[in-house]
Amino acid sequence: MRDDTPTGDAVTCTGLRYSFGGTKAVDGVDLTVCAGEVFGLLGPNGAGKTTAIRCVTTLLPVPSGMVRVFGYDAATQKMAVRRLLGYVPQQLSADASLTGRENVSLFARVFDVPRRERAGRVGQALEAVGLADAADRMAGTYSGGMVRRLELAQALVSAPRLLMLDEPTIGLDPIARTSVWEHIMAVRAATGMTVLVTTHYMDEAEQYCDRVALMHKGQVRALGTPERLIADLRERRGDGAVPTLEDVFRDVAGSGLDEGGGEFRDVRRTRNTASRVG
Ligand SMILES: Nc1ncnc2c1ncn2[C@@H]1O[C@H](COP(=O)(O)OP(=O)(O)OP(=O)(O)O)[C@@H](O)[C@H]1O
Structure with missing residues (x-):
């Protein structure tokens, strides 16, 4: 019998590069995401985060370098990679004119969830994100936080081993942000997904x-646990003050962090995402 249980590291990027014309969006990224961890790719608008994860999802090709997902090559074994993934993009992926249940059912069909398991899996996914009671309402009536949780259910219905979320809480109020994270963490605790x-x-x-990996201008400038990165900066500064992760970022990105903060396209996209869930 074939054993399909994925093994090894969840994601490995080696020397990943991606350019849009003359813009080096991802400029030589090396990183490993261990199985079962919650890994954050951080950075300001235009840092290259979305481009990097689109390469991992196989939505963008890998023109230079290597990307592996649980050992499968994202360039040559696309379908094997896709079967392991759930992806919540920045752009709206829910249809406002369908109910929550219909939206998730659509994803269950697209991801080939066996017909006899479909209704049960859709119900479980909605339950897991706290939308069981609102499942038969039109998604157009949902709040921003509910839309994001619906998109989470869409990604979870195929029981992914690796869940990828692009700015899952952008534009949400603090209570909705916490709720999205609590649901992510609960599913992760229950399933062990990365x-x-x-x-x-x-x-x-x-x-x-x-x-976390701190990205700036297409490159990873620091990588480690938030505690370690903060402790390292505290040691370097030696003034006793406890820095934040934002201080670490400013330290590794230098003054470049304040220059412009991404191109017009990046800011506009962020605003669009924020306003459609807000
Ligand atoms: N379709 C595109 N065509 C041309 N340039 C692009 C395109 N998408 C992204 N870029 C450029 O690539 C660089 C990296 O963009 P990317 O979207 O990966 O950054 P990001 O860190 O995800 O930003 P954000 O936080 O705004 O989503 C930016 O300079 C951006 O302007």
Whole structure:
């Protein structure tokens, strides 16, 4: 019998590069996401986070370097990689004119959840994100936090081993942000899935991520547990003050962090995402 249980590290990127014309969006990224951890890819607008994770999802090709997901090559074994993934993109992926249940059912069909298991799995996914009671309402009537949780259910219905979330809490109020994270963490605790998340909310990363990579201008400038990165900066500064993860970021990114903060396209996309869930 074939054993499909994925083994080894969840994600390995080696020398990953991706350019849009002359723009080096990802400029030589090396990182490993261990199985079962919550890994945060952090950085300001335009740092290269979305491009990097799109390469991992196989939505973008890997023109240079290597990306592996549980050992499968994202360039040559796309379908094997896709079968292991759940992905919540920044752009809206729920249909406002369908109910929550219909939206999740659609994803169950797309991801080939066996017909006889479908209704049960859709119900479980909605339950897992706290939407069981609202499942038969139109998604158009949901609050921003509920829409994000619905998108989470869509990604969870295929029981992914690796859940990838691009800015899952952008534009949400603090209560809705906490609720999204609590549901992610509960599913992760129940299933042992790996979570790879991009965010520019340093406080969330500090609270929920086991390890983080700080990206700036297409490169990983620091990588480790939030505690280690903070302790290292504290030691370097030697003034007794306890820095935050944001201080660490400013330290590794230098003054570049304040210059512009991404191109117009990046800011506009962030605003669009924020306003459609807000
Ligand atoms: N489709 C595209 N065409 C041209 N350039 C792009 C495109 N998508 C991204 N870029 C550029 O690539 C760089 C990295 O963008 P990317 O979206 O990966 O950053 P990000 O860290 O995810 O930003 P954000 O937080 O705004 O999502 C930026 O300079 C951006 O302008």
